Amino acid sequence: MTKVSMTVNGKAVSGEAEGRTLLVEFLREGQGLTGTHVGCDTSQCGACTVHVNGEAVKSCTMFAADAEGAEVTTIEGMANADGSLGTIQQAFQDYHGLQCGFCTPGMVMIAADLLKNNPNPTEHEIRDYLEGNICRCTGYHNIVKAIQAAAGQSVPAVAAE
Amino acid sequence: MYAFDLVKPGTVAEAASALAGGEAQALGGGQTLIPTLKQRLADPGTLVSLSHIDEMKYVRESGGTVEIGGGTTHAMVAKAVADIYPGLADLAGRIGDPSVRNRGTIGGSLANNDPSACYPAGALGSGATIITDKREIAADDYFQGMFTTALDEGEIVTGVRFPIPEKAHYSKMPQPASRFPLVAVYVAKFADGVRVAVTGASEDGVFRWTEAEEALGANFSTDALGGLSASEDGMIADIHGTAAYRAHLIGVMTKRAVAEMS
Structure with missing residues (x-):
């Protein structure tokens, strides 16, 4: 075991990690930040997406020790300072961008990464960027709408059907 | 995963000496190797992480060629060569998904030589030269079959030089x-x-x-x-x-x- 230190959601943290300790294990089990989910554990589903030094990564496919000294942001870091939902989170609520919610932390994190790189994406660009994030409930339509809304685009109302 | 030690050299020379120690294996971005370790298909005593070697992260253009450091991620390549070599940028920008592209590296992909990976096609199709810590290898000599390359044990892909086609x-x-x-x-x-x-x-x-x-x-x-x-x-x-x-x-x-x- 070695000591690993990093900044998570703006706060300096440290903990013990083995070489094989994954970043997601360090966050969930070491730091109690269970908002980041483990879905497939094979780097397919994206539920574990977090930002490392400002870039989206799958935290189940990175070792905690490789994030030594990094700035890490998880879903817990996406809320506003007063605890209210951040813009993307609020848009997911407003546009029903979730059903069971399991994929949502990863969806919000990948959406934030997209909007940082491309603040006004087309629908096609949004769908393309979600390639590594799997949702088994929504069929993606409302997730795409939520991201369009978070980008400030006018979005057709969600049909009550 | 079986237990292993993870070491994080800061230079190619340090990485080469860490890899010289028998059971050690190089870890690039880990987008193939970490899933492989999870399935217990690999049991390295020591993993040598190449992510912290700044001298392996670069894109340099000169005289009709572009040279890319082995530790350069797919996302970085997609951005950095978009104007210099758009065909290669397009390939890099369509590997896996955005999160995978932020970790996976060109050197890792070429060292692994998955029979279905994208970069081997880009390197062989360009007639690229694979640069290691020991020598330079023409792509035509480098790829030697499924998951097999001309690399020796412990040899590190430090860069790749691409002739830029029309x-x-x-x-x-x-x-x-x-x-x-x-x-x-x-x-x-x-x-x-x-x-x-x-x-x-x-x-x-x-x-x-x-x-x-x-x-x-x-x-x-x-x-x-x-x-x-x-x-x-x-x-x-x-x-x-x-x-x-x-x-x-x-x-x-x-x-x-x-x-x-x-």
């Missing part, structure tokens, strides 16, 4: 679940000839389709490919496609690449 295009038929190419073809047109590299299809990994290269060298058009068909001998056959289907796709994807470039 134009190039990567045409990929993704396998719908894994998003790896079921078959993909990289076509590069140089002043002195055309190179066509195929990934995803052969049991021997990436290879050049020389008949298509000759036909396109004489007449760079989809018509030139009309009478050609790739042999199904040695093609991969699995639940995703038969050998005959993959052989057929080679022709289709080559035509699509040429059509994009015409």
